[in-house]
Amino acid sequence: MFPIAFHPIYQHPLPDGHRFPMLKYELLPQQLVHEGTASLSDFFEPEICDLSHVLAVHKQTYVDDLLQLTLNAKAARKIGFPLSKELVMRELIIAQGTIVGAQKSFDTKVSFNIAGGTHHAYSSHGEAFCLLNDQAIASQFLLDHKLSKKILIIDLDVHQGNGTAEIFQSNPNVFTFSTHGKTNYPFKKEISDLDISFNDGTKDDEFLQTIAKVIPKLIETQKPDFIFYLAGVDILSSDKLGKLECSLDGCKKRDELVFELCLKYQIPVQVSMGGGYSPDIKTIIEAHANTYRAAKSIF
Template sequence: MEKYSLLPQQLLYEGTVSEENFFVPEMLDKQWILNTHEESYFLKLKNQNLSKAEIRATGFPLSPQLVEREIQIAGGSVQAALFALEFGIGMNIAGGTHHAFTDRGEGFCLLNDLAITANYLLDNQLAKRILIVDLDVHQGNGTAEIFGGKPEVFTFSMHGEKNYPHRKEKSDLDIGLPDGIQDHQYLDILTRNLDRILNDFEPDFILYQSGVDVLETDKLGRLGLSHAGVHQRDKVVLSSAKSIQVPVMCCMGGGYSVKIKDIIDAHAQVFRLAQDLFF
């Protein structure tokens, strides 16, 4: 999508970041992908052997370049998490591929970078209790499936109840929101539940899927948040992580407003918040 090239340009133009703040994601080693995804599925991706139905479910025409891109995105999220361990926060300008299951892709997601990153941190003993905060307008169904019954990872998805996917999986906490919900009600629900999770679960790492398809201008979202509401949403999550001194890795997730400016502005402000709060 166009936003992946425009967002870095905007951040550089406004001075939020400099060139030295960017890193080029490395290709993630296969062993870390296979800690999350079934080998038979990954081999089908690599060998371009998905069925027509499986390809249709992903929403993408399958190509070797697409698979390589997904591997690189996952590598970027892992690297951003390692930066977060050092600096308190790390950002992936892509990622948030929360519809990928252990054995299949869905909804423009082939590999689940959130789950791969969580398992990487756990398997390398870099974290013991990981909270995944998914505030994209669509439920993180793949993430929920991957971590079902795994107490080391708490999955929290706050999403449009009547939006995709129509068949929801079971996260540790799912909050389905009504169409058209406004800033005040949304932020009240988020703050109360996030505070409770942080107190009860006591994570030592947070992964944040900060999709901006919750905007009222979004073509697919059906919710009613303003730009100010999205800014406050991100501030709630980042300031909560900062206050309890828990590292946080942010990935961008969805955003489908008619005007590309709305998408870029909404994504850019989480980077501005990261600079204001952590540096």
């Protein structure tokens, strides 16, 4: 069908007290295979990302502090996870999964990373459970290897892609587009190339009508030859960390809209899953699985 990056280390990088947010990385592949949306042969296991690719977007001192576990206490608190070698390894593998997936998308039209969407990672620090910015690393990889000339990052997570905006603030070859809740984290927003902030309680119709107007215009004006899509499902009304009121069906229609435009304009797309924090894990899995179902029905 289409390539999906997954590695067993995605599953268990944290102490038990931090396990719940990570359960989806274990359960989602099982659900996709169980229902026939994907087969085992669709999954590939990425290796560790070469540090040269990481250092193309992240500062040497920050990467060294991660690798040597020497981040100061304030920087570690910003990340929110207890720093460990396993966690850093996980982030390096996730980044490589997004790079390899992006390369595969040129042949398969679409690829996925079960994890990723770590858009709060800045060039010189991490925030909000994000250490390394997987789609930023992969974007720069495509540019550096002459695989792409113009990239559009479509970030439809409930939180602004602040790290991504900072990393590419002076790069004309990457256009950053973020929709997010106006009062959601991060409370101090960065400036993306285009930001759309939604009021608390925004429902399906307003959300979908807005992106249906904006994304086609972006594609036509920016003329990207590759798209990275961050498909966070924390826009759901049930999400503990989001303040929007979108439904499961609305979230799926959002994904369908993006995929239909990628197909229409014949632009390869790599998809990272981003956030999802509903109290019922079944809701999270259903919402993420819908993204894969949408891709299967369209591509």
